[in-house]
Amino acid sequence: MPVEKLIGARAVNTLWLSLLTLTLTYLIAIPLGIYSGRYNNSRFDKGVIIYNFVSFAIPSFILALILLAIFGYKFGWFPTTGSVEVGIQKGTFAYVLSRLHHMILPAITAAILRTTGTIQYLRNEVIDAKTQDYVKTARSKGVPINKVYSHHIFRNSLLPIAAFFGFTITGLLGGSIFIETIFGYSGMGELFISSITSRDYSVMNALVLLFGVLTLLGSLLSDIIMTIVDPRIRIE
Template sequence: MLKFLIRRILIAIPQLFALSIIIFVLASMMPGDALSGEIDPTVTGETLEHLRELHGLNDPWYEQYGRWAGSILTDFDFGRSFVYKMPVIDLIGDRMLNTALLGVLTLLFTYLLAIPLGITSGRFNDSLIDRAVGLYTYVGFAVPSFIFGLIALFVFGFQLGWFPTGGSVTPGLQTGTFEYYISKLYHMILPALSLALISTVGTVQYLRSEIIDVKHKEFILTARAKGASEERVYNRHILRNSLLPIAAFFGYEIVGIMGGAIFIERIFSFPGMGDLMVRSVLQRDYSVVTALMMMFGTLTIIGTMLSDIILAIVDPRIRIK
């Protein structure tokens, strides 16, 4: 297991290096440059050229990349936001907690919904309830998260008024109070539930397939032949063997939720890293864009690696020798 873990970490290092190059090059290919959203239209061409030279924007991309990567590795410095006039790491830090809390709540909703639906659908396959769950998963696969978010916002936010339509907390509440945290949770419920209803579909389908496959295994038939009750067969044998592989998808769930959060946060005006990402792209704030893309990419690699490690623990046969 230790050899597998070390090898998986070593594989992640060149992945991060390649990811950083791709992100930096793609960001540099965006229209305009880092000064486009900051310079007054009346500034002369000579002044603009001087500023670009001063900030090193006329240097070859590999020199700019070297400075950027070196600052990250030595000082964890992602540069300074041209739009917000503050260090990027401080700007992201203000939003990171909101995105993390939204992700945790979304994961909680995802498993609270997916596991009962998957178990019911798999146990009573080909029944009416199985067809209803199947219809839900097919719709979930077909509808993008941002479309579902817009529908949820319109129905439960604007029409019914059950949930707030934007922000992360009610204005005027004092930070750290009980009312403040309740308000923060209340503002996260609808975006988290909207994202979870789409994130559950893959887990539901996988769990259903696992249960159907396991309940036809020979050891299940043997347990029934020995006179074990149906509840004991499902609780002690089928569910135990079906739920273990679900743990291996925990990392992939994190990856999917982080990707969906970019659109959900924007739709609900939720001040997280996803909303900041979209705003920074529109404002051509290159330092923030590259930092956020690098963080999202790093989380994706870590999530994938986490799933591989959990799967190796659950099923030792897949470990790399």
């Protein structure tokens, strides 16, 4: 099979896994980061800090093996390998459900590992924004605290997240090598490992080149997003 067709087939799987991972990452990280910063030094904040330490310190393959052993083998809630159930006709609703079922556990694993940075950035930004003059001015005018957070603090706190969005999405598209390999998910990360073990240098070179291009595109995408969300920044 030509290299471009081989990578193209795996890239589709990685794309869907990346989108689900990104969705779960922000669904987990944004509420935790905002509330942790709003109620800093509370029990909730301390719990989030402990979660951050654990998710940052634990290796990806260890977390993947733990979740696979518990939810894949012990309880049998999720498939332990593959990207879709064998024998299902492509394009049917059952096919879509099967793909989603196979993606959930790898996506949760990757999302847990990627929430750390987002939570910490948001927490720090919210804590810093609470001390700014525009927040004090809004509060002195009698603006409700919830409106201050939703209209002022929350919007400004998302700027660092927007700055790293491009790198995040292209990093996910590059493939989570250990996660895809452990779960047997047929993505670009798993293909990269298999090409190394089989000494398929043409596939290895193509993937390394592709990962490099994705990194450059991530930098460009981040700059474009920043010009959209922050009117003070312009591309010249």
